Amino acid sequence: MSTTGVASAETSHADPPAPYRWRWAALFVILAAEVMDLLDAVVTNIAGPSIRADVGGGASTLQWLAAAYTLSMAVGLVTGGRLGDIHGRRRMFLVGAGGFTLGSFLCAIAMSPEMLIGARVVQGLFGAVMLPQGLGMIKEMFPPKESQKAFGLFGPVMGLSAVCGPILAGWLVDADYFGTGWRMIFLINLPLGAAALLGAVRYLPRGRSASKPRLDIPGMILVSLAAMLIIFPLVQGREYDWPLWTFLMMGASVLVFIAFGAYESRRSRAGQDPLVIPGLFRKRGFSGGMALGLVFFSTMQGFMLVFNLYTQIGLGYSPLKAGLVMVPWSGGMIVGFGLAQAVARFGRAVLQAGTLLMALGVFGIWLTLDMAGSGVGPWQLLPALLVTGVGMGLLMAPFFDIVLASVEQHETGSASGTMTAIQQLGGAFGVALLGTVFFGLLGGGIASAVDDHSDTLRGQLTAAHVAPAAQDRVVMDLRTCASDRAVAKDPETTPASCTRLEKDTRSAVTSPQDAARIPAALEDTASSAFRSGFGTVIKTVLWVVDGMLVLTFLLAFLLPRHARPGESGAH
Missing domain, CATH: 4.10.860 (DNA Excision Repair, Uvrb; Chain A)
Incomplete structure (x- = not known):
């Protein structure tokens, strides 16, 4: 819908143009494309070991399966948004969805690491054409009173996709339908892509910019x-x-x-x-939204990374169980979205309240871990994760609406591409920042945890008739081995310190009876230190997450109070 050219009340009594008839059906087509992107961004993290075992490749192959997709999408997003202004958003959505589906098929039939990584680049580039069109079409299709509801659905969809992605990937790989193994995580995109294409042809609005800009x-x-x-x-x-x-x-x-x-x-x-209209950054809502979005998406993606690392590695949860732990978080987002609709008239204050509630939930996770220790279970984490999700739903529901409300029709493609690019950049920055903090602290955290358990270990070694000098070597070796194994980039490679531990352990054995007791004591100590070390580090990282949420709260003051001037009453 155009926001310009509205006649004054004195000169026109005509009703405003009727909203696009199929706007809600079109919204679900757009959200389906968003789901395909979000799922494909995370599934290779779970399926990576199976992929590598099948097609080969080194440790870097696992990194490039995700990096090739992220890089190619981030590079193409701004251009993809502008192409919608030039050739029509519906047409570019169809091109992007078709290319993304083709890229998924190429991934599924890949016979080498190089072919698979190349197919991931194809997915990312066409995804960059497909995704920005959705935000632009929502702005066109929905009247102001409905736009916040439409934009607000992105939050729950993003949360559900982030949680369901690992669950779906683990299930499909383990199920091995028709002997496809890991290939099914890409084959499933074929019916999804076909449905998105058919839905786009039927429900997305036609139209292109009257000014027909050039690329x-x-x-x-x-x-x-x-x-x-x-x-x-x-x-x-x-x-x-x-x-x-x-x-x-x-x-x-x-x-x-x-x-x-x-x-x-x-x-x-x-x-x-x-390509990017400079006037966009003179709009308070847009420029403030870019700064806030960068910090918030960094926080969200970084938090999800370190929390999944903690549950899967630190607590030993399976990928399926780790995904299920996050279900309360996604459920909370849906609740937060519903609450946001009820209090939408408060505008920016809803977003800020959500930020504070999310920060409170993250503190609740810290408190739960501090009280329960390494024996924490999924049910104990449920209340804090639920509160975190509700806060995130409240935060995200008004975000896109406030940021895009001041954008003119001819600026929509440029603005949508830029916003989506900021989302990708923020995610990459958050993963890099919090991932680096997490792994930077992890080695020392686990080494300190071994120190905390060393007295008990020495008692067990004394009972096994290990000499004091040998005890010192074994304890020091275990300390170094546990630390090195926790931060190893390739988990299949045995660190040199662990090889040295095995050698010193064998030399410390004085009788056949002790040969089994000593390794058991070492294994028990390493396991306990692993859990407590991970717990100490994740609690430190949660303070960083809360600090980033406080910064998000402060940056929200850059946004206008309401999406549209004068919008302070009830809708």
Whole structure:
């Protein structure tokens, strides 16, 4: 719907144009595309070991299965949004959905790591064409009073997809339907993609920009290069222990972004069509929303990463159980979305209340872990995760509506692509930041936990007739081995410290009876230290998450109080 050209009350008594008839059906088509993207962003994390066992490849193959998708999508999002302005959002959605489905098929039939990674790039590029069109079409189809409900559905859908992705991947790989194994995680996209295409043909609105802008090729190259320079080191930096070149790339990305901004401003002043309309960033709602979105999506994705690492590695949950633990979080998001509709008239305050409630829920998780220790169970985590989800639902429900409300019709494609790119960038930054903090603390946390259990271990070694000098070597070896194994980039490789532990353990054995007692004592100590060390580290990271949520709350003051001027009463 256009927001311009409204006649004054004195000159026009005509009813406003009727909203698009099939808008709710169209919304579910758009959300289906969002689900396909979110699922494919996480399924390879679960299926990775099975994929590697089948098609081969080194440890870096597992990283590139996810990185190739994230990188290619982030690089193409701004251009993809602009293509919707030029050629029509419905047409570009169909092109993107069709290409994404084709990329999924190529992934499913891949016979080598190189082919699979290349197919993931195809998925990401076409996903970058498909996704930004949805936000633009929602803004077109829904009248102001309904737009917050429409945009608010993105929060629960994102949460459910994030939780269901690992569950679905684990189930499909284990079920091995028709002998397909891991390939089914991509084959399932074929019926989903076909349904999205048929739904798009039937329900998405036709139409294209009356001004018919032209694609800004130099701008496209600049923004793609800038995105690549910052996303690549964020995704891969930890794998390479953050060498100097990762920071040089991120610094270069800032310079390229500055060059891109200067070029776009010059192009706009010359009367040509820029890729990103500079005037967007002079709008308070949009520029504030970009800053808030960057921090919030960093927080959300980073939190999900470290919490899943904690449940699966620290607590030893299976992927399915770890996914089920997060169900209260997703359920809370749906509740938060419903509450947000009831209090929508409060605008920005709803978002800020949700941020504080989410921070309270994260503190509740910390308190639960502190009280229950390494024996914490799913039911004990349920209340805090539920509160966290409710807060997130309240936060996300008004977010897209407030940010896009001030965007003019001809700016929608550019704004949607930029918003989706910020979402991807924020996710990559959050995973890099909190993942680095988590693994940076983990080695020391587990080493300290071994120290805490060392007196008990020494008592067991004394009972097994191990000499004091040998005890010192074994305890030190265990400390180093447990720490190295926890932070190993390739879990299939045995650290040198663990090989040394085995050697020193054998030399410490003085009788056949002790040969079984000593390894059992070491295993028991390592297991206890692993759980308590993970618990100590995750509690520290949760404080960082809460700090990021406080920053999100403060950045919300950059947003207007309401999505539209004068919108302070009930709808």
